[in-house]
Amino acid sequence: RVGAPSPHLYKSCTPNAYVGHGSMGRGLALGVVAAALFADYLLLTIVIPIYPELLPTTSTGALGILFASKAICQCICNVPAASLVGRWGPRTCLCYALVILLISTTGAAIPAGHEYGYMLAARCVQGAASSFVMTSGMSLLALIYPPDQRGAAMGDAMGGVALGVLTGPLLGGALYDAYGAVVPFAIIAGVVAIDGVALTALLTQTAGVSDDQLGRYMAGPDDNIDAGEARGSVSTDLTLDKPGDQRISLDKREPLLPPPDDTERSHSLNGGGRGNTASSGSVLCRALSDPGILIVAGSLILANTAIGCLEPLCQLYLREFYDMVAHQRGLVWSISTLGYLIATPLAGCLADKPAFQRVGSRYLLAGGLLVLSVGVAAIFLLKSLPLTMAALGLIGLALGLIDTPSQPLLAHFAETRLGLVDETAAFGAVFAVSDSATSLGFVLGPLLGTWLVEAQGSSAFGYFIATASLGAMALLYVPCCLLGIVDLDGAGQITDPEHRKIESGSDNDGVGGGFPRSEGEGAERTRSSSAAHLCEV
Numbered sequence: 001r002v003g004a005p006s007p008h009l010y011k012s013c014t015p016n017a018y019v020g021h022g023s024m025g026r027g028l029a030l031g032v033v034a035a036a037l038f039a040d041y042l043l044l045t046i047v048i049p050i051y052p053e054l055l056p057t058t059s060t061g062a063l064g065i066l067f068a069s070k071a072i073c074q075c076i077c078n079v080p081a082a083s084l085v086g087r088w089g090p091r092t093c094l095c096y097a098l099v100i101l102l103i104s105t106t107g108a109a110i111p112a113g114h115e116y117g118y119m120l121a122a123r124c125v126q127g128a129a130s131s132f133v134m135t136s137g138m139s140l141l142a143l144i145y146p147p148d149q150r151g152a153a154m155g156d157a158m159g160g161v162a163l164g165v166l167t168g169p170l171l172g173g174a175l176y177d178a179y180g181a182v183v184p185f186a187i188i189a190g191v192v193a194i195d196g197v198a199l200t201a202l203l204t205q206t207a208g209v210s211d212d213q214l215g216r217y218m219a220g221p222d223d224n225i226d227a228g229e230a231r232g233s234v235s236t237d238l239t240l241d242k243p244g245d246q247r248i249s250l251d252k253r254e255p256l257l258p259p260p261d262d263t264e265r266s267h268s269l270n271g272g273g274r275g276n277t278a279s280s281g282s283v284l285c286r287a288l289s290d291p292g293i294l295i296v297a298g299s300l301i302l303a304n305t306a307i308g309c310l311e312p313l314c315q316l317y318l319r320e321f322y323d324m325v326a327h328q329r330g331l332v333w334s335i336s337t338l339g340y341l342i343a344t345p346l347a348g349c350l351a352d353k354p355a356f357q358r359v360g361s362r363y364l365l366a367g368g369l370l371v372l373s374v375g376v377a378a379i380f381l382l383k384s385l386p387l388t389m390a391a392l393g394l395i396g397l398a399l400g401l402i403d404t405p406s407q408p409l410l411a412h413f414a415e416t417r418l419g420l421v422d423e424t425a426a427f428g429a430v431f432a433v434s435d436s437a438t439s440l441g442f443v444l445g446p447l448l449g450t451w452l453v454e455a456q457g458s459s460a461f462g463y464f465i466a467t468a469s470l471g472a473m474a475l476l477y478v479p480c481c482l483l484g485i486v487d488l489d490g491a492g493q494i495t496d497p498e499h500r501k502i503e504s505g506s507d508n509d510g511v512g513g514g515f516p517r518s519e520g521e522g523a524e525r526t527r528s529s530s531a532a533h534l535c536e537v
Contacts, residue, residue, distance in 0.1 A: 025218040033137035034160035035195040045168025049326035064450030071442030073127030082432030086425030090140035097132035109185035134435040139427040155348015166337035173330030297437035308445020336396035343400025361405035362485040368401030377471035380463040
């Protein structure tokens with residue numbers, strides 16, 4: 001009688017089961033991801049007060065295209081990012097992302113690059129890097145943190161986003177007024193280089209450990225490791241009938257398969273070879289056809305459309321109606337990011353509470369959309385600076401309530417709805433969808449906002465129409481979150497890890513890697529290995 005794996009399974013396995021690097025390894029990985037997101041969003045927002053000063057004669061529409069270009073390129077690159085995260089693993093993709101981000105930042109720091117064409121090119125290169133930063137970073141955190149800790153971990157990582165968004169406009173405005181346009185980008189290049197050193201330390205610490213083994217390798221002694229995280233091991237409680245009614249009871253816990261040799265481990269570190277490329281594409285298609293994932297993506301599109309619309313409009317509004325210089329506009333804009341900074345850790349902790357775990361996060365998403373609808377409708381309602389500042393704070397709070405709980409919710413969908421043993425590909429797919437939704441919002445926001453303002457002759461009424469329409473859409477989307485995000489309760493949901501292993505035809509045992517060459521090969525190898533192990537016992 002084969003029972004479920006014990007919660008203390010990893011402590012009773014052989015030394016080949018990697019354990020004991022919990023807090024140190026996870027803290028380093030979380031710091032690397034948070035720093036990468038901080039650098040990415042610092043570069044995204046530091047230009048908000050700088051671009052209108054460098055390009056004073058540029059039309060509002062051209063300025064909107066410049067702000068949207070990064071998100072357009074990011075949205076295009078998210079599909080290959082999802083595939084490469086499943087093939088190469090999140091650590092390797094994050095390394096490449098930092099290199100590309102450093103190239104983009106260095107190019108923007110060159111004085112000759114302060115023309116519209118060069119700025120547009122640097123912005124597009126940053127979009128390519130950003131697609132890998134978010135997808136690989138969140139996939140890495142989903143792999144190393146158990147479900148009951150993901151909300152807090154991803155909330156801390158999103159704190160890097162909040163800190164970058166908060167300090168970007170402030171640093172951009174102050175440094176530009178004091179030192180010109182080169183120094184802000186040089187500082188970001190230094191941040192990316194330091195994060196690269198930390199990532200190198202992480203790669204050195206986890207050298208030789210496959211992505212499937214990262215969760216076990218970084219598991220702390222107090223972690224509750226359940227069956228879903230214990231793939232590749234079996235806990236046996238055997239009762240064998242013997243002649244003469246003699247009964248032998250055994251309770252023995254050992255790894256299901258022997259540890260891989262160096263060739264298999266190297267193969268696993270690279271994502272399992274060519275077979276994994278097709279699998280990454282198929283799981284991305286499944287993610288795009290799941291209604292729950294699409295509803296979460298829709299809420300991210302609305303939230304980021306609102307903030308993307310306000311990035312250029314708020315700067316133009318404050319300059320036109322209040323005659324503010326760059327650092328003053330950056331200070332006002334930082335109120336929204338301060339609300340975001342407060343909301344991200346709070347929403348992350350709430351997402352780990354029993355009432356909000358799994359699909360309970362839909363209540364946080366609905367609440368965020370309600371707050372967002374009030375904030376964007378009120379920001380340009382009256383020509384009142386205190387009202388504008390209060391509305392910016394509400395918008396930042398709403399964005400944190402939407403962005404942060406959506407990440408562990410998507411990780412939950414990846415585990416329970418996609419039905420794959422290869423969690424790296426599943427996580428890569430859902431976080432690529434999330435990043436694509438964010439990017440699409442930053443594409444639609446500047447283009448839609450600047451077009452509506454120009455259509456109204458850049459009047460105060462035009463600014464109000466642009467934001468009030470977004471508030472109405474956010475309000476209408478609330479019922480979709482409350483009614484559309486539900487547990488499948490077994491309909492198409494595969495939760496048992498051994499059943500998932502046999503159904504998917506994969507031999508991903510947690511210590512080896514890759515997909516089988518044929519559909520039944522993985523199941524056959526799993527059955528034969530189990531039989532051989534029981535006979536040996």
